[in-house]
Each structure stands twice: as C-alpha cells, then as structure tokens.
Amino acid sequence: MTTNDTNDTNTADTADTGNTGNTAGAGTTTGPASQSPDSYWLASGPGWTGGGTELPRRTGVCVLGAGVMGTTLAYWLARAGERPLVLERNSAPAMGSSGRNAGRMIQGGNAQHALAIEKYGHAEALAIYRATLVNQELTHEVVAREGLRSARFPTAKLDLAVAEDEARELRRTAEALTSDGIAAEWLDRRAAREVFGTDLSDTVLGGLYRPDQDAVHSVAYVRGMADAASRHGAEFVCGITVESVERAADGWIVTTDAGRVHADQVVVALNAWTPRLLPELAPVITPVRGQLVQTAPVSFRIPQWGLDRGLVYGGQAPDGSLLLGGLRNTVPGRDEGVDVPEGGNTPAFSPELAERLAGALPSLLPKTAGVPIVRAWSGVMAFTPDRCPLVGAWPGAEGLWVIAAFNGHGMPYSQVMPEQLAERIRGGRGDGIPAAFDPARFL
Template identity: 75%
Template sequence: MRSPDSCWLVSGPRWTGGSTPLPGRAGVLVLGAGVMGSTLAYWLARAGHAPLVLDRNDSPAEGSSGRNAGRVIQGGNAQHAPAIERFGHGQALAVYRATLVNRDLVREVTAREGIEAHRTTTAKLDLTDSEDEALELKRTADALSADGIAAEWLDLPGARRVFGTDLPDTVLGGLHRPDQDAVHSVGYVRGIADAARRHGATFSLGVTATSLERTEEGAWRVGTDAGEVLADQVVVALNAWTGRLLPELDARITPVRGQLVQTAPVPFRIPQWGLDRGLVYGGQNQDGSLLLGGLRTTVPNRDENIELPADANTPAFSPELADRLATALPALLPETAGVPVVRAWSGVMAFTPDRCPLVGAMPGRPGLWVMAAFSGHGMPYSQVVAHQLAERIGGGAGAGLPAAFDPARFR
C-alpha cells in the first residue's frame, strides 16, 4: 500500500496548459497554483484582469491541494453551536453561509467550465461515540435548523440507514447534513486552472518565489529562482509555506501533517463522515474506493509544528500511522473487514490559533494580500474566498468575506 503520491495525483488528468517564461512585469501576481491560487486567478481573469500565477511545481495541485480528501463540506473548523459560543451568532453564521455559497459556486463553475465529471453530490454524517460530543452535535442540529439550514440529529438506527452500511454499536448517532459535495482534487483544481488560463491568466510553473519587498515607487518586487518580477499587487497563497515570504505571519501559522489511506473499491456507497470532532474522517471516491484519514491524536503533538521540507511538497508519511488507519477501518466500518488498503500518503495543513483562515489585505502593506491557513478546510472555502478576494483586489467591497478571516485580527 506504500505510495508517495495521493490517489488524486495518480489518477488525475495531466496538466496540458503548459508554462510561460517568467515575465518581468505583472499587474496582479499570485504566488501558488493550488486550489486557492488557481481559483483566485480564475475569478480575476473573469473580471478582466490578466493575473500571473507562479508555482514551484511543474503543474497545479502538486502540493497540499492534490493530497487532501476532496471534501467540499459545509461549515467551518468547529461545529455551528460551539462556533456561535466562540465567535458570536453573526460571525458564526457568516462563516457557515460562506460555505453554502462556496458549494453553489463549485457547482456553477464546474458546469460552466465543463469539469462536472470531477464533482459528486453527497451528504455529511458527523458520528460520535461520546455523550459530550453527542450533546454538541444535537445543539448544532438545533442551531442550524433555527438558521434555516438543513440538519438533523439521528440516533444509531437512523444513522445506519443514512450511512448505507453497518456502524458499530458504540456509535451513539450522528449529525446529518444533506446536499454536500466532493471533488477529485487534482481534476478539479487543474480544471479550474485551465479555465483561468483560457480566460486570460498566465501560469509560470517550476518557479520558486524567494523574496518579497516593496519598491520606492510602490510596486512589489518578487525575487524568484528564475529572475525578478515587478507587480502592482501580490497575493501570497502558499499554504503552510506562507511564512517564508511573510515572516510576520510565521508565528500565526502552524504546519500540520495529515495522512490518508485508500482502500480497494467496495460494493456499498457511504457519505462523507467524521468521528471524534473530525479527528477521524472519511469518504468515498467515484470508483467506490474508501478514504480514511486522521488519527493525529495517536502521534506525538498531533503532528503539529512539523518541519516543512525545503524542496518537497509534503513530509514523508508515517508507515506506523498508515498501519493504524488501515487497522482502524474495520473497527469503524465492520463491512470493510478484508478490504485491502492500496495506497497511503501525507499532506500538509496549516492551522491558525482560532482555526479561521487568513484571507484579505495585509495590514499596512498596500497591494499585498494573503490566502492561507485554512485549518484543513480549504476546499469548503476555495470558491467563495477567491471570488470575494478577486472583487476586493479589483476595488470592490468583497462583502462576502467573513470578518473572522481578516489577517488584521492578529496585529
């Protein structure tokens, strides 16, 4: 089952958009061709800009965006009820509604750009085997329903009916939310990147940004291993590596290693699911194979504050944790007993102290923007934050960006 690459990178379409030699000047320069950078380039290009996208890899989605679980689920890092308690009802609802808008934009864009084959509709079932989490999920079901959002608490028999296969008797039930999405991560991101290119974006790939400074004339000078670029505006969308160009954010971004395993295809269908407040999670690919990730609680420091590799997209995966995930699967899903695990890989997430991302203008640095640290929830925000940030870069309000994401909150 050992593999250095994710199932998405192995099975996804090759990048056929090519690469343009690095120009010396750009209006808007986007650093990073993952889901955030590629989607931002798409919306900028549709708005009439001609963004330049740089990435150290030879194709989009080679980094974290190509190594996740492909989950376009709704809600932020915390469940809705505790999010209301922490941030207040208005902010919590703004975050949740942003993910609803994101789901709709994913469907709109994949249909318009001919990449619907990389998206599927599913549901989400947050399971629990603890009484305190069950109470939290019940309160969340009530809070979501009060806000007009479809959600319900299901006891174990109801959860089994929705799940589509057996669940162990230790499960108390789960929070069920219909109308979620999942994507083939690499197919989706490369499809968005190719659409951005068709609309007028330029991609210079295999180029590593090494420095960033403001010129006396007010432009931004970006040093790379292929030469310098001057840009009127720069967006740093480098996930956990953001602090290398924006050191003032380094202390606010914690790099975290995540790991996933993939099984052989199974004959039943299940929704996206989570357990233990999302520290164990899974889903199913279009080919019927299952994904299982998490169990960071079983390793020292939960795999947080890892050392980022200098010249690689992800640290090596832990064979021990991969084995634990493979062993845990039949205990969580009894009908998977005997189903082989065929692949294992790792990826890097970036967490902030409050588990809200950093999206917006860098305080006191005109023309400099950031999209980073989505705390394991990049896909659920990818379209909406890119769409709204593109509006702000063009001089608009971008009012759909939740205030909780403002980088200025950490000043």
C-alpha cells in the same frame, strides 16, 4: 498488516511530475505496506500541459502558488478582466495540499455550528457558515460553466457520536442549524446505519446528518480551474520558486529562481509555506501533517463522515474505494509543527499513523475487515491559533494580499474566498469575507 517496506524519511514526491499515473502498492496487501508517492487524485487525475515558461518582467496582479486558492483566485481575477500571473514551484497546479486532500467540500467552518456560535457569536458564526453555502452555489455554477461537472460528486455528511456528551453537542448543532434555516437533523443509530448502507459499529449512538454536500476529484477540479483561468486570460508559469517579495516605489518586486517580476499587486497563496515569504506569520501558521489511507473499492456506498469530533474522518472516492484520515496528535508531537523539506510537497510519511488509520476502519465499518489498503499518502495543512484562515490585505502594505492557512478545511471556501478577494483586489468591497478571517488580527 505489514509495514516492512515503508520509509519514514521518504518525502513522497521527489518525482514532481504533473501526472505520474502511479499505482504503487495497489491491491496487494492488507496494510499500507508500500507508501504511494502520490495521492489517489494525483495518480488518477489529468496531467497539465498548460502554462508558459517565460517569466514576464511586469504584471498587474502576481499570484504566488497554484493550489486551489491561487488557481481559483486567478480564475476570478481573469473573469473580471485582469490578466493575473500565477507562479508555482511545482511543474503543475495541485501538487501541494490541494492534490493530496480527501476531496471533501463540506458546508460550515472548522467548528460545529453550535460551538462556532459560542466561539464567534451568532452573527459571525452564521456569516462563516453562509460563506460556505455561497461557495457551494458558486462551485455548482462554475463546474457547469467551465465543463468540469465530472470533477464534482454529490454526497452527504454524517458526524457520528460514540459518547453521550458528543451526541448532545451534535444535537445542539442540529437544532442551531435548523433554526438558522439550514438542512440538518439528528439521526439515531438505526437511521444512521441506513444512511451508511452497511453495518456500523455498536458504539455509534447516532449522528448529525446534513444532506446536499459535495466532494471533488481534487486534481481534476484544480487543474480544470487552471485551464479555465487560462482561457479567461490568466498566465501560469510553473517550475519557478519564489524567493522573496519586496516593496518597490510603484508596486512590488517578486524575486524568483528564474528572475524578477515587477507587480502592481501580489497575493501570497502559499499555504504552510507562507511564512517562508512572510516571516511575520511564522508564529501564526503551524504546519500540520495530514495523512490518508485508501482501501480497494467496496460494493456499498457511504456518505462522508466524521467521528470523535472530527478526529477521524472518511468518505468514498469516485471509484468506490474508501478514504480514511485523521487521528492527528494521538502521539504527542508527531503531527503538529512538522517540517516540510525545502522544495518538497509533503512532510515525512508516518507508517505508524498509516497503520493506526488502517486499523481504525473495521472497528467503525465491520464489513471492511480484510478489505485491502491500497494506498497511503501525507500532505501538509496550515493551522492558525483560532482555526480561522487568513484572507485579506496585509495591513499597512498597499497591494499585498494573503489567502492562506485554511486549517485543513479549504475546499468549502475554495470559490467564495478567492472570488471575494478578487473583488477587493479590484477595489470592490468583497464583504463576503468574514471579519474573523482578517489577517490583521495577528499582525
């Protein structure tokens, strides 16, 4: 593997177009020899021609950021009869994390269910898990209703154990899920191998199997949601950077590089960029680099998987290629607290991390030895100290809301949290938002 022409200081996305069709590095090396400026999803997804160019002077609800959260929130608000205005810095939706992730929409929160029960208590852990089950139902309904079926792919999830203590933990989660009526089972090594349909490393002891999961083509999904939101009455204005949000006598003033908008209510959906507008959240939100490598297509089908308590994870893209991510913090200080340059979408790409990821794949799946790595990219995640997102009202500031910091795990909430928050914004209860997600816990 060679990394000669990688560039550690490259911020990966200066072209900033809605659809680049970029295939840099494809199929030529056995390592991430050239950094792809775009993710697979951005390179293979649909472009974006929607959205207006004029900034209106007044709006009801102004949503800041057109990632999956801002876009889907606009969809639910518009479906309920509002005409939300979405402001996005890039030229199209899904150019931040939402277009650079692994596309996995896996049930459950950040922690395995047995551990979540210990951390939050049974009722709250179950509320979090159930929210993601509702999310899955909503996703299926919405993609069918809005003509986005081809953006979703059914899959399964296998969390593999290579150490006895991890195997015990996953068995406990299998039992906890089963007793809560959620489909899950512990598979021994042989059964796990059958689910994979290819050889697995001898070090694998078995795994926690959960059927009926989803993956999405991230860019097709988010831009499809943006189109649907627009059809229902949302307005997107892209290519505008929001600079500040200030309270006015009757609502909020949103100042941008293209002028000011007066909004009755404002929702901040800016992921790791949230503290730039809400500095009180700087001590709460840590930007964390996530990075992925992608192989050439392979002939076998595998489920989504996690290994070593999620430290390494992967799955398969619709074209049969394998995605592999993780290995964060294997080098102290490399990935946590990374800087995302002003105006950029990603932290600096790490060739060293890409090398490690590429090297890790054949040791789990021996048949991938020699399969070329064709693409590698990075993105930024927003982590909180308790690994729960921030969804709800900004305390003491009527009409200011936040939906951010999904700790590298936003897709399983990407319909249900926006839908419930839209309900609250419209004066309803929105009681599907777990109490553990309340931003007030930090403020």
